[in-house]
Amino acid sequence: MDGSGIRIFGSLRKMGALNLTAAFAQLMSCLLLMAPPFYDCSSVPQVLQPLRASFAEGSLAILTCTVQEGAIHNYNILWFQTKPSRPPANILRHGKDGNISRIQGFTERFQAIRVPRNNSHLLQIQGVQTDDSAIYWCMVESGNFSNATCGNGTRLSVFGGRAVMKPSVTLLTSDQDPSTPLFYILCLVNNFYPGVLEVTWKINGHATTREATTASLWDNEAYYNLGSLLELPNSIWRDSPSISCEVRHDSSNSVISKSLLECNGF
Structure with a gap:
């Protein structure tokens, strides 16, 4: 992560600049502390993400974000992508009203799906590429970022591509x-x-x-x-x-x- 700060890539449709700034501020708290940004754990949802996920290049990659308190449809879900030496990039926002807003640069290959029976949210990446390898963060908030929190991030590794280099x-x-x-x-x-x-x-x-x-x-x-x-x-x-x-x-x-x-x- 680049400690010099966060740049916002593109513009997020249907989301005000103030809310977007708040989202990045909350994500920064999650990245720095690796924990929910509030100490009163009863006031924020607990979010679980798998530590790792691996998929073959060209396949459908599925990343999971599970909420332990409340119902998944009562939360806005935001996904972020981080790569070494780069600032975090906001991928999309899936509002509790059902609307999905994507940041410029992230196409419809990136799909957001709610799964109420598991109280979880899925980020699906169609035709996943080697360059999609990154850490993916799920942020959950109920409105105005008054009680937003993040999972610990999933390391997505894409294998099988020609560009892969062993260290x-x-x-x-x-x-x-x-x-x-x-x-x-x-x-x-x-x-x-x-x-x-x-x-x-x-x-x-x-x-x-x-x-x-x-x-x-x-x-x-x-x-x-x-x-x-x-x-x-x-x-x-x-x-x-x-x-x-x-x-x-x-x-x-x-x-x-x-x-x-x-x-x-x-």
Whole structure:
């Protein structure tokens, strides 16, 4: 996500500028906090989205958004798309009155469907393309964004396309000097496409809850590069026989793991 802010692509028909600004403000809260933007959980609907979805290029992709409180027909549903190093893009709004408004650039390949029996909403992408790979966010609100909330987003990976590129992974370390308090490990992920990819740091085979700084770049509109930096107290790396960076890229059906045991310091 580009921290410099949000640009609005195109104009949303049948939706005022004030409401559109509010929608993006709410989405920004969801993206930054990965949680509903209000603390009073009783006042907002709980929204569930699958973590991942994979579909073959050219097929019908179906993304699901389920509401746990209230009836799905009592909410306006908005879908957003985020790609690395790009601001979020609003795809469409499915009003509780049944009207569907699409942003310019998103054609009728993107269809919105309510499913009352499951209290859910579907975003269908017809003839899905490799470039449709992205994180898709569902926002639910009952009116004027007074109680809007988002799901945690679904990572859509499209496989089988000619443009797909499997990533290469390199692990680099800072000087392994026991006298310094901190130790740094850099996981470089290069030349992959599309840009939906997950990096997990593991210590002794278990995913670490420590924060890692991750940044992605898109070079020449052909492939992505990504770097993830893990900072550890010196005592942890000295006492841990295995520290690794695991990279998952579903479009190329790749899971690549690089261990610190294989790495020489730079």
